[in-house]
Amino acid sequence: MGTNKVVGRFAPSPSGRMHLGNLWSCLLAWLAARSEGGGMVLRLEDLDPDRCRQEYRDQIMRDLEWLGLDWDGAPVYQSRRTEVYEQAFQMLKQQGIIYPCFCTRAERLAASAPHRSDGVTVYDGRCGRLSLAEREARSKTRRPAWRVRVPEREISFPDLLQGVFSEHLARDCGDFILRRSDGVYAYQLAVVVDDAAMGVTQVARGSDLLSSTPRQLWLQERLGLPHPEYGHLPLLLAPDGRRLAKRDRDQELGQLQERFTARSLVGQLACAARLIDRPEPITPQELLPLFSWETLPKQDIATEYLPRGISQN
Numbered sequence: 001m002g003t004n005k006v007v008g009r010f011a012p013s014p015s016g017r018m019h020l021g022n023l024w025s026c027l028l029a030w031l032a033a034r035s036e037g038g039g040m041v042l043r044l045e046d047l048d049p050d051r052c053r054q055e056y057r058d059q060i061m062r063d064l065e066w067l068g069l070d071w072d073g074a075p076v077y078q079s080r081r082t083e084v085y086e087q088a089f090q091m092l093k094q095q096g097i098i099y100p101c102f103c104t105r106a107e108r109l110a111a112s113a114p115h116r117s118d119g120v121t122v123y124d125g126r127c128g129r130l131s132l133a134e135r136e137a138r139s140k141t142r143r144p145a146w147r148v149r150v151p152e153r154e155i156s157f158p159d160l161l162q163g164v165f166s167e168h169l170a171r172d173c174g175d176f177i178l179r180r181s182d183g184v185y186a187y188q189l190a191v192v193v194d195d196a197a198m199g200v201t202q203v204a205r206g207s208d209l210l211s212s213t214p215r216q217l218w219l220q221e222r223l224g225l226p227h228p229e230y231g232h233l234p235l236l237l238a239p240d241g242r243r244l245a246k247r248d249r250d251q252e253l254g255q256l257q258e259r260f261t262a263r264s265l266v267g268q269l270a271c272a273a274r275l276i277d278r279p280e281p282i283t284p285q286e287l288l289p290l291f292s293w294e295t296l297p298k299q300d301i302a303t304e305y306l307p308r309g310i311s312q313n
């Protein structure tokens with residue numbers, strides 16, 4: 001990477017208002033970077049036009065500011081970077097590792113084995129074995145998605161929090177989509193292109209993305225991009241054990257703001273992160289000297305055990 005300066009990032013998807021789980025990852029990502037005197041950049045992951053809305057993009061920035069989190073420079077909008085993703089896509093195409101996939105949703109499910117414990121399915125690569133003539137025939141009736149052919153390779157990396165994580169690309173992940181049939185570039189491609197373009201050296205994000213990281217490391221290699229370091233944070237769980245999601249309305253920042261001040265929320269999250277012993281009100285700035293990857297919990301955290309009743313009643 002050539003420089004020791006840490007650059008972290010916020011990468012929220014503006015498909016709804018931020019919820020407690022987003023605040024948790026944003027706070028910790030900010031503390032991880034800023035506690036080392038590092039930079040922090042903001043990228044709005046608004047690739048999916050069906051799900052993302054301008055009002056949420058603006059709201060996210062107001063919410064981060066309300067919480068006391070700042071970033072450097074102008075925010076980057078993925079929706080404005082299609083040409084850059086196209087270049088990376090073409091580069092991979094030239095390497096001969098991309099193929100069109102004509103499977104419908106139903107076919108895709110039929111062609112995928114539920115391979116992993118988390119229920120994620122692994123595509124069997126059938127469209128990658130079509131002859132040229134078959135491809136031509138099928139492209140007359142259907143616009144394909146595009147997949148990248150993964151190698152028979154185990155990818156391991158040392159996670160800052162979770163220890164060494166490994167995944168065998170062909171077995172555990174399978175050929176994955178880089179561009180949807182409607183032309184929208186996939187998260188996996190955009191994220192590696194943007195992390196590199198924005199000079200990100202440290203990715204702190206929820207552990208739901210842990211299993212995406214081997215794919216991203218491999219894509220970085222194919223595209224000649226540097227590898228950031230990764231720290232996958234435990235997730236905050238709803239009382240029934242699910243991870244918090246946009247549908248947990250009472251965990252949305254709009255609702256939380258009616259019950260808590262920013263300092264009170266930050267204090268409770270900091271206590272859950274074991275940065276302070278008691279859930280006392282505090283600012284992100286005041287937490288800077290207390291941040292350490294070493295003492296962060298690794299296991300997911302049930303919000304019902306968060307202090308002061310953040311959880312649903």
Ligand code: GLU
Pocket residue numbers: 011012013045191205206209
């Ligand atoms: N946009 C993703 C999310 O909001 C985060 C992606 C990432 O951190 O790589 O869940």
